[in-house]
Amino acid sequence: MLLIVLAGNAVLCFVGWELAGFSSWLLIGYAWERPPATRNALFAFVTNRIGDAGFMLGIGLAVWSVGTLEWAWLAGDGSMGRVTIRLLAAGFVVAALVKSAQLPFTPWIGRALEGPTPSSALFYGSLLVHAGVYLLCRMQDLLLQAPDLMALLAAVGLLTAVYGSLCGLVQSDVKSALVFATVAQVGLMVLCCGLGLFPLAACHAALHACWRAYQFLLAPAYMHLVRQPARPSPRWLANWRWGYTAALQRFWIEPLASSLLTRPTLALGRDVRALDERFIDPLLGAPRDDEPAPARPAGDELIRGHGLAGRALFAFANRLQALENRLLLSDGGTLGRHLRQLGHYADTVEALLEQPRYLMLMVMATFVVIL
Incomplete structure (x- = not known):
């Protein structure tokens, strides 16, 4: 005001x-x-x-x-x-x-x-x-x-x-x-x-x-x-x-x-909601309220896509999972092999730093830097 x-x-x-x-x-x-x-x-x-x-x-x-x-x-x-x-x-x-x-x-x-x-x-x-x-x-x-x-x-x-x-x-x-x-x-x-x-x-x-x-x-x-x-x-x-x-x-x-204003507004809201539930939600992959709850899929499949967008995202996720399996999780994966080698080097450095002489050397180097 x-x-x-x-x-x-x-x-x-x-x-x-x-x-x-x-x-x-x-x-x-x-x-x-x-x-x-x-x-x-x-x-x-x-x-x-x-x-x-x-x-x-x-x-x-x-x-x-x-x-x-x-x-x-x-x-x-x-x-x-x-x-x-x-x-x-x-x-x-x-x-x-x-x-x-x-x-x-x-x-x-x-x-x-x-x-x-x-x-x-x-x-x-x-x-x-x-x-x-x-x-x-x-x-x-x-x-x-x-x-x-x-x-x-x-x-x-x-x-x-x-x-x-x-x-x-x-x-x-x-x-x-x-x-x-x-x-x-x-x-x-x-x-x-x-x-x-x-x-x-x-x-x-x-x-x-x-x-x-x-x-x-x-x-x-x-x-x-x-x-x-x-x-x-x-x-x-x-x-x-x-x-x-x-x-x-x-x-x-x-x-x-009320007849000229409220009722047409409420009718428009119901029409928009029906359009959203019957067309927009299935297109985006949102499950409808009147659908029964889907049963849990067998095996490792934990997600099921709904609608066009849901199926597209599900297919994209499968491709990414396959790429991850090939590069990281498989035994012969190139990236996985390099990562395991890098982890071995890190373990070696950690074992050396745990020894007393190297630990005292790190403490002295820290004091030198501070001074």
Whole structure:
């Protein structure tokens, strides 16, 4: 996060952007032995790759159209066309909306609560969820040149604020209620950015980060601190059957996102694994899991090659063994005969050095060299 804030250009900011997202993914899947944790980590990982693609699109368009990646010069000198400005800004806007969990990319932050509570406080209460707002504030000069894109930002921020408020009213656990309250507040920050109130959005982000981090860290103690039952949903929402059901189901955005992102990714992973097991492993010689364990070969044959690569290595090993037998191990081998003769000479020298007079001579020679 410090790298994101202190970076003076888009590339260095993207490095911090990726490191923060990678850390978030690791913490969501911290309890890797639990299938829900790994599924939620995958969901968050795939969703954030959309934002990374937008960030990379913005970097590429900046190099092509502006010729620099410094934040101070990214807005250009006024000579860029309307389409170029909107495409350049749209890439960074998509990255900001995904990282700050704005509609339609909100579902991933609810899955991110699978991680430990301290990581939730850091990433989804104070730091990471405000990175998108910080990026929008960085892009102020560029966004002011695209008023239609700012209108879109205002609409997305308003809808997200309403969505987060309604979903937060029907949550039954503290962390979920806090994270949807966070989404609503960040939606208001994006709304301020869309209205051109960038200083107000920055001040709101700083104040909200401090307060929300404190609330998340205190979340496990609420059940001991609060002596009364949780407040029920407002009467107007409870009497509004369709609205209450939609808020309870989070407006059915999560199943839709899971169908569009997680399921295709898992299907692709299964296809790649099947290709690896049925084609790559036999080609490289790795035994398949469904094969029975081979019986121990008779005689001196201790290794059996699998697949094309295994058979080739096995044939090469047989050739090397034959060469070794001919040169070293056979009785009439030339190299073996010379080695045995050399060993005989070494034994003779060793026997001479073991005699006392030669040993004293070696000690005296050593003292002469030292002196």
